[in-house]
Amino acid sequence: MTDSQMTTVHVPLAERAYDVLIGQGLIERAGALIAPVLARPRVAILTDETVAGLHLSRLQEALRTEGIDSAALALPAGESTKAWPFLTQAVEWLLEQKVERRDVVVALGGGVIGDLAGFAAAVLRRGVRFVQIPTTLLAQVDSSVGGKTGINSARGKNLIGAFHQPSLVLADIDVLDTLTPRDFRAGYGEVAKYGLLGDAGFFEWLERNGPALASDPGVRQRAVAHSVAMKAGIVERDETEQGERALLNLGHTFGHALEAATGYSDRLLHGEGVAIGCALAFDLSARMGLCSQEAPSRVLAHLRQMGMPARLSDIPGDLPGDDALIALMGQDKKVVDGQLRFVLARGIGEAFVSDDVETAALRRVLAEARD
Numbered sequence: 395m396t397d398s399q400m401t402t403v404h405v406p407l408a409e410r411a412y413d414v415l416i417g418q419g420l421i422e423r424a425g426a427l428i429a430p431v432l433a434r435p436r437v438a439i440l441t442d443e444t445v446a447g448l449h450l451s452r453l454q455e456a457l458r459t460e461g462i463d464s465a466a467l468a469l470p471a472g473e474s475t476k477a478w479p480f481l482t483q484a485v486e487w488l489l490e491q492k493v494e495r496r497d498v499v500v501a502l503g504g505g506v507i508g509d510l511a512g513f514a515a516a517v518l519r520r521g522v523r524f525v526q527i528p529t530t531l532l533a534q535v536d537s538s539v540g541g542k543t544g545i546n547s548a549r550g551k552n553l554i555g556a557f558h559q560p561s562l563v564l565a566d567i568d569v570l571d572t573l574t575p576r577d578f579r580a581g582y583g584e585v586a587k588y589g590l591l592g593d594a595g596f597f598e599w600l601e602r603n604g605p606a607l608a609s610d611p612g613v614r615q616r617a618v619a620h621s622v623a624m625k626a627g628i629v630e631r632d633e634t635e636q637g638e639r640a641l642l643n644l645g646h647t648f649g650h651a652l653e654a655a656t657g658y659s660d661r662l663l664h665g666e667g668v669a670i671g672c673a674l675a676f677d678l679s680a681r682m683g684l685c686s687q688e689a690p691s692r693v694l695a696h697l698r699q700m701g702m703p704a705r706l707s708d709i710p711g712d713l714p715g716d717d718a719l720i721a722l723m724g725q726d727k728k729v730v731d732g733q734l735r736f737v738l739a740r741g742i743g744e745a746f747v748s749d750d751v752e753t754a755a756l757r758r759v760l761a762e763a764r765d
């Protein structure tokens with residue numbers, strides 16, 4: 395693919411500014427694309443065992459072609475890797491590789507690897523640079539951009555971490571062909587989120603084009619680029635989530651509680667939790683009289699059209715009761731003075747943050763979503 399077909403989204407954060415490059419065949423060109431951010435021709439790659447089998451040798455070959463040496467560590471795939479023992483393993487390995495302050499760590503993988511590698515880079519020698527090569531739809535449209543890095547605690551999702559911006563993001567949309575249909579769909583939860591939180595026109599476009607995302611590279615590139623551009627704009631205005639950035643958390647108060655309740659297991663992928671969370675956030679908004687019933691109906695219909703879970707009853711196995719779920723929500727990072735804050739909506743594309751949520755309405759929404 396020529397450069398004219400590659401989309402560049404710039405994240406303008408002064409001395410922490412960087413580009414997100416979105417296009418086809420970027421892994422094959424990774425050596426040339428990464429070289430400008432390197433102080434010396436050597437990188438340490440953190441990846442997972444599944445991604446290593448699919449893409450690591452191509453990446454290392456592309457680096458070698460440009461004279462860049464690389465060493466790689468592959469961790470187990472899955473959300474349970476986003477935990478202290480694997481962070482320790484990654485950091486100790488990076489030290490063993492003698493990664494220096496001016497060196498670059500490369501995160502090759504989905505959100506788990508990107509978040510963990512970014513956090514490892516943030517704490518290694520008090521901070522080294524890193525490059526994200528996201529290999530899932532979710533990581534391309536969301537977690538690789540914006541600098542939220544970290545790991546999970548049994549008490550909640552992403553509770554240990556740091557803001558640490560990458561120096562470059564390479565989103566090669568071809569690699570999404572290797573995802574399982576379930577993993578691809580899970581990432582779609584975050585794509586739909588952008589339309590729901592702030593762009594009704596994009597949501598309408600997704601209602602028409604969403605099903606083609608899995609097969610049409612043009613549609614895919616447009617959806618990824620639009621999502622990244624929206625995120626870059628929000629991150630530019632509110633890098634450390636003092637206000638507007640909390641909108642990117644639409645669906646996450648519910649979603650993170652459900653992920654903790656299911657033990658960060660295969661029962662519920664992060665993007666699936668976000669999809670259910672978005673549906674519930676719109677249900678709650680309608681129940682509180684903030685938006686018409688048409689909005690949650692459209693959200694539910696679209697998630698169903700895309701084959702996504704949207705209710706608590708779509709999660710296999712038993713879930714804890716409402717009190718336990720609400721207690722898990724109490725660890726949410728948006729909580730202020732012990733008060734839960736939710737991202738609600740006045741309509742599609744009109745999200746806002748509220749600390750004024752009636753517990754009765756919340757319980758009603760959770761109860762209805764169990765049926």
Ligand SMILES: O=C(O)C(=O)C[C@@H](O)[C@H](O)[C@H](O)COP(=O)(O)O
Nearest residue numbers: 536540542551552639642643646727
């Ligand atoms: O980048 C952000 O800001 C987001 O909230 C995007 C979320 O989709 C992402 O899952 C993020 O990691 C959640 O952050 P958290 O602070 O709520 O854990």
